[in-house]
Amino acid sequence: MEYGLIGLLILIADIYAIYRVLTSAASTVEKVIWTLVIVLLPVLGFIAWLVAGPKGSASARV
DSSP: OHHHHHHHHHHHHHHHHHHHHHTBSOOHHHHHHHHHHHHHSHHHHHHHHHHHSOOSBTTTOO
């Protein structure tokens, strides 16, 4: 049961990270690369995105 809950939390975190990547001001190539990293390496990809991923949306950058 615990593994199912952990898996669900990782899934939710990855969906959030992918949403943030897709709504960021990064280029299309960067968005594709970050999305692939998050999908192929769910835990490590999420951690890498937290540390070095694209931040904010296009409207937030001034």
